[in-house]
Amino acid sequence: MxxxxxxxxxxxxxxxxxxxxxxxxxxxxxQMGSKGDSGVDGASGxxxxxxxxxxxxxxxxxxxxxxxxxxxxxxxxxxxxxxxxxxxxxxxxxxxxxNVTQNTLAVDLVGRYQSGVYGLSAAEIVDYHPLSQSAFVVNAQSGKVDVLDLSTLTQTAVQDEAGYSLNNIAKKTELNISVDTGLTLLGAVNSVSVSGNLLAAAVERGDALGNATQGNGIVAFYRLSESALPVYLSFVEVGALPDNVTFSPDGSVLLVAGEGEPNSAYDVDPEGSVALIAIEGGVPATTATVIDFKDFNIGGTRNSELNPLIKINGPGASVAQDLEPEYISVSADSQFAYVSLQENNAIAVIDIATATVKRIIALGLKDFGLDANKIDASDKDDAINLQAYEGVYGMYQPDTIASYRWNNTDFIVTANEGDARDYDGFSEEARAEDLNLDPNHPQFAAAQDKTQLGRLKVTTSMGDENNDGLMDKIVAYGGRSFSIWTAEGQQVFDSGSDFERITAALLAMNFNNNNDENKGDSRSDDKGPEPEALAIGQIGSHTYAFIGLERTGGFMIYDITNPFAVSFVDYVRNRNFDADFAIDTDTGEVEGDASLAGDLGPEGMKFIASQYSPTGLPLLLIGNEVSGTTVVYQLRLQ
Structure with a gap:
């Protein structure tokens, strides 16, 4: 409006x-004459x-x-x-x-939990149990899930700088999955999901050769109640590196995205998978049905279905090994699962009833040569410099994926983060200035200029259209946007250059900032604001998409009620760009005072409808992996 x-x-x-x-x-x-006679007409002007x-x-x-x-x-x-x-x-x-604002939605910070752990993924994926009014937050590298008490939240909003140090949510307990299961070789907890009084957590596991995440992972189940602490039930083995778990809306099945990433040397590469665990009467099955992608291998019965725009580039990898399921959304009728294959720039559609792959959708390339898709491609230009670059493209490569229905039709919503394969044993990552570019490319000169395209991170696995050894396209990672697609893969909306334009207008040189220090314009060369987290929620008659910007921080809000008439609503952030700090995301060591930085690195989001909210109004729950904070925003129509 x-x-x-x-x-x-x-x-x-x-x-x-x-x-x-x-x-x-x-x-x-x-004028008329004095005796009534007509006077002489004046000259026409x-x-x-x-x-x-x-x-x-x-x-x-x-x-x-x-x-x-x-x-x-x-x-x-x-x-x-x-x-x-x-x-x-x-x-x-x-x-x-x-426009004073385009939003009809007021967004207020009402709750925040500080883990005190920085840079070590102490707050990643989040979910909520309405009966106990508890938030479950993946404390990834600890191998635990933190349980937070949201029952004391009120509608009182916290304003401005007070939000940077807010710490008004208490931790109830934690789930120590390694102790509860008694299993060895367990690693990070990657995801958590709640359905009714059942909780599922995905945990990666090492193999017998010492590879940290290449063994078959597990899903651990817990029984929840209104007042008692969670009770461990059982675990089920699934595919390698379970990266996301989600229950179907009807609660009849848990779906697990098995990413199956290779080890650092790239000499052990498990197959990607989607596992289905049946739930009957709130009790999980003891084994999973694992769906693989072997039929799409070369010589397989479905190999011809693969679109060449689906990126398959692991050295010596089969298609089944190369496809890496990242995140899952399930249709409202619980019939289909939509699975993001991030590294492959694709989405797999799973028929849940038959436990089969219905189709694999190639998402194609975003044209950064269009004015609507302008990007800032350099972290060395000391300026906000959004330009359209003919011959430069981005793979959408969504991380989080969601879905909703409009006019009895499913639509898929994607946060187009982007991701490169960059290992000791194989890397596709390069700078545009390093490409062997065709001299006729329209950006041949700009690709050698660090203040234009030279610094842009690109893939070496795509772009040589005629196989002559020269790159005809410059292909970068991520769409720097969010998109809406049909279930068949037709794009019906993309936010274009909105994220960079809006953050540049509001944050000036703090746009495209990294999340481990306040340096300003340090990510323009590398996926920009990097949209990753995503949640969808209905408030009144409107459906909203909330998109977290992993690097710059904060989240965008769009009204997506009608996927063909999408409108921007607001950009909300609780980050202090004046704080002096630096966080080492490998060791967790901090220089300066990161407690003044606010919230850094939104990784997971959960929309809580008003009927389940402790405040009586809709809430948005966000886990911030770099600051280790979990925050709660209250949403109300104005």
């Missing part, structure tokens, strides 16, 4: 009408010049209007061609009318 600054529109209309009356009149007729008005929409992220608006120019049509040209504009009369 557009909101104009009160009074300006009426004044502008009045001014335009006055100008038209003064400048577009014919000459006066002669020259026709006046027409006043023209031009209204130019200002996009969201405009330098003067962060939430968009209109620029209204007026002037006289001096050349009488009916078009208001730049030379005819009266700049003294130009008015910029900014």
């Amino acid at each position: 557009m909101r104009f600054v009160q009074g300006k529109t009426a004044l502008l209309v009045s001014a335009i009408m006055t100008a038209m009356l003064l400048t577009a009149c014919d000459g006066d007729d002669g 020259n026709n006046g010049l027409s006043a023209l008005v031009s209204v130019t929409p200002l996009a969201v992220g405009h330098a003067q209007c962060a939430f968009g608006g209109q620029q209204i120019d007026t002037g006289l049509d001096t050349n009488s061609n009916g078009v208001l040209e730049m030379s005819e504009v009266d700049s003294n009369q130009t008015q910029t009318i900014c």
Whole structure:
């Protein structure tokens, strides 16, 4: 909804009408004679010049209007061609009318938990149990799940700087999965999901050769209740590196995305998989049905179905090994699962009833040569420099994926983060300046300039269209956006360059910042704001998408009620860009005072509907992996 600054529109209309009356009149007729006879007509006056008005929409992220608006120019049509040209504009009369905001949604910070652990993924994926009003937060590298008490939250909002140090949520307990299961070789907890009074947590596991994540992982199940602590039930073995778990909406099955990443040397590469664990009467089965992708291997019965835009590039890897399921969303009717294959720039559609792969969708490339898709490609230009680069593309490569229904049709929503294969034994990652670029490429010169394209991180596995050894396309990682697709893979919406334009307008040189220190414009060369977390929620009659920006921090809100009429709502963040700190994400060591930094690295999100909320209003729960904080935002319609 557009909101104009009160009074300006009426004044502008009045001014335009006055100008038209003064400048577009014919000459006066002669006066009547003194005895009633008609006098001699006066000479006809020259026709006046027409006043023209031009209204130019200002996009969201405009330098003067962060939430968009209109620029209204007026002037006289001096050349009488009916078009208001730049030379005819009266700049003294130009008015910029900014949308005060496009949102009808108020967003307030009401809760925050500080783990005190920085850079070690102490708050990643989150979920919520309504009966006990508890949040479950993956404390990944500890191998545990933290249980937080949200029952004491109120509708009282915390304002501005007070949010940086807020710590008003208590930790109830933790789930120590290694102790509860009695298993050895368990590693990080990667995901958690709640359905009714059943909780599932995905845990990676090493193999007998000492590889940390290449063994078959497990899913551990816990029984939840209103007042008692969670009770461990059982575990089920699944595929290698279970990266995401989610229950079907009807609670009848748990789905597990087995990423199956290779080891660092790239000489052990498990197959990617999707596991299904049946749930009957709230009790999980003892074994999983594991869906693989062997039929898509070379010589397999379905290999011909693979689109060449699906990136298969692991050295010596079969298709089944190369496909790496990342995240799962299940259709509202619990019939289909939509699985992001991030490294492969694709989505797999799973038929749950038959436990088969229905199709694999190639997401294609985003054209950064279009004005709507402009990017800042350099961290060395000391400027906000969004440009369209012909011949430069981005793989969408979504991480988090969600789905919803509109007009009885499923639509898939993706956070287009991007990810490279970068291992000791194999790396596809390079800078644009390192590519063997075709001399006829339109960015041949720009690719050698560090202030333009030279620093952009790109793949060496795509771009040589005619196999002559020269790159015909420059292909980068991620779409720097979120998208909406049909279940068949047709894109119906993409946010284009919104994220960079909006953060640049609001944060200036702090846009495209990294999440381990306040350096400013340090990620323009590498996936920009890096959208990763994603949640969808319905408030009233509207459906909203919440998209977390892993690097810059904060989250975007869009109204996606109608996937063909999507609108930007707000950008919300609780990050202090003036704080002086640096976090080592390998060791967790901190220089300076990171407790003043606010929330860094949103990784997981959960929308909590009002009927389940301890405050009586909808909530958005967010885990921030770099700051180790879990935050709760309250959402209310204005």
